[in-house]
Amino acid sequence: MAITTVVFDVNETLSDLTPMGARFAALGAPEWLGPLWFAATLREGMAQATGGELTTFAELATATAAGLLRRHGVVDPDAGARHVVEGFLELPVHDDVHGGVAALRAAGLRLVTLSNGSASVAERLLGGHGLRGQFDAVLSVEDAGIWKPAPASYAYALRACGVDAAESVMVAVHPWDLHGAARVGMATAWLDRHGDPWPGYLTPPTFTVGALPELAGHLA
Numbered sequence: 001m002a003i004t005t006v007v008f009d010v011n012e013t014l015s016d017l018t019p020m021g022a023r024f025a026a027l028g029a030p031e032w033l034g035p036l037w038f039a040a041t042l043r044e045g046m047a048q049a050t051g052g053e054l055t056t057f058a059e060l061a062t063a064t065a066a067g068l069l070r071r072h073g074v075v076d077p078d079a080g081a082r083h084v085v086e087g088f089l090e091l092p093v094h095d096d097v098h099g100g101v102a103a104l105r106a107a108g109l110r111l112v113t114l115s116n117g118s119a120s121v122a123e124r125l126l127g128g129h130g131l132r133g134q135f136d137a138v139l140s141v142e143d144a145g146i147w148k149p150a151p152a153s154y155a156y157a158l159r160a161c162g163v164d165a166a167e168s169v170m171v172a173v174h175p176w177d178l179h180g181a182a183r184v185g186m187a188t189a190w191l192d193r194h195g196d197p198w199p200g201y202l203t204p205p206t207f208t209v210g211a212l213p214e215l216a217g218h219l220a
Contacts (some may be wrong), residue, residue, distance in 0.1 A: 001166040002185060003071035003219050005156055006104055008116035009148075010122045011038070013191060015091040021177040023087040027080045029072040037084070040064040045116055049147040056142060057117040061085050088121055094193070095131050100212025101134050107216045114157045114170075116147050137161065149180020158184075169206065169219065179203050189215055 008014060021034030024142040041061045049056055065081035074080045105113060111134055115122050119140040126132040137160060141147050144156035158165055166186030172178050178188035190205035191212060192196065198204060207218045 001164065003109070003167060003169050005110045005112065005161050005163050005168040006109065006189075006215075006219070007154075007161075007168055007170045007181075007186070008113045008114050009170070009174065009177050010125065011117055013171060013173045014089075014093050014097055014113070015125055017091065019091060020084065020087050023084045024069070027074050027083065028067060029069055029074055029080075033068050033072070037061075037065055040068070042116070045147040046149070049150045049153075052146060054146055057087060057115075057121075061088075072219060088117070089124055093125065093131070094191075094212075096211040096213060098129075098131070100215060101131055103213045103216035104219070105134050107220050109216075109219060110161070111135045112139060112157065112161055114139045114141070114148070114153070116141050116213050118142060149176055149183075151180065151184050154181050154184045154186060154203055158186075171212075171215065173203075175199050175202050177202070178205050182206075188216070191215075 017038060021031035024033040025031040040066045041102040044060045044064060062081045062085050065084040066077045069077035069080045101111065113122050113135060121136050122138045123132065128133060139157050139160055141153045144153045146152050158168060169189050170178055170181035171189045171191060173191045173193065175198060178190055182188050182203040187206040189207040189209060192208055192210060208216065209215050
């Protein structure tokens with residue numbers, strides 16, 4: 001069965017989270033807290049998913065940021081956490097995103113997003129960079145009721161798109177996300193921008209590309 005639908009992760013896959021470190025630095029905390037904070041937020045969301053529960057990305061991101069800022073002596077960690085999370089509304093996209101999206105659309109593929117964050121933040125990211133018109137749908141796990149990589153999150157996206165798993169490919173920089181998608185029968189495309197080795201304990205991706213424009217050639 002031919003792939004017709006490309007499902008994108010959003011955070012780190014389309015958006016570049018590098019500026020988040022500067023948000024911590026502006027508060028007098030170490031810049032390296034940016035990646036740690038994002039990983040901690042994902043950890044908390046996934047922990048809830050194991051019990052079938054969901055708390056929004058914004059709530060978890062604010063709580064984890066406040067905890068890290070408090071630990072690093074920031075005077076008003078709650079206000080600081082709000083400052084950090086507001087940075088999500090101003091993120092750039094990676095340099096390869098525009099070209100990759102254009103190539104996939106030119107190949108006649110339907111594009112959607114499935115984020116552990118809110119649909120409104122994804123809408124703002126895509127709209128702010130002139131990409132919203134290239135996507136047929138902007139989906140969030142908040143409507144699925146559970147975070148990725150729980151199977152029900154991908155099943156929700158497939159239902160919303162009206163496609164079988166075999167007709168879709170999940171694109172992400174996160175191996176854990178692709179492992180989850182593979183478990184429900186989706187093809188997977190690892191966007192390995194840094195040349196990292198694939199974790200051997202996870203289901204290997206169907207495709208591996210170093211930059212997003214390369215993917216269209218694999219799917220044509």
